Amino acid sequence: MRAYYVGETVTIRYDPRDLAVIRVFYQERFLCQAVCSELAGQTVSLKEIVRARRERRTQVRQGLDERRAVVECYIAIHQPELPVPPPAPTPSRFLCKEEKSTNKQKEKTDAPSPQL
Numbered sequence: 001m002r003a004y005y006v007g008e009t010v011t012i013r014y015d016p017r018d019l020a021v022i023r024v025f026y027q028e029r030f031l032c033q034a035v036c037s038e039l040a041g042q043t044v045s046l047k048e049i050v051r052a053r054r055e056r057r058t059q060v061r062q063g064l065d066e067r068r069a070v071v072e073c074y075i076a077i078h079q080p081e082l083p084v085p086p087p088a089p090t091p092s093r094f095l096c097k098e099e100k101s102t103n104k105q106k107e108k109t110d111a112p113s114p115q116l
Helices: 046-078 097-110
Strands: 011-015 018-026 029-035
Touching: none
Parallel strands: none
Antiparallel strands: 011 018, 018 029
């Protein structure tokens, strides 16, 4: 029976408190149970499982932080500095009297003269 599944992807399920026994499934169908005689009889407490998971999460976070720092440093070194564009002029809502008069004069000179 076991030879039929060589090279196939299977799902392994286990109880984290009893690592001596694993259950093997193929396409959601139970195939067999494997027992490690070296670990048989040993159990792991829930506290130990929680502690181990917490430690592993901390290690993963530290590794990600280190990698993020390396990438940011690499980008800072190899990315060319882009020129900063000058700030766009902000339109003023109110024109002073002199600007109003010059704008009116420009409009008059730009307007076509009437044909007679």
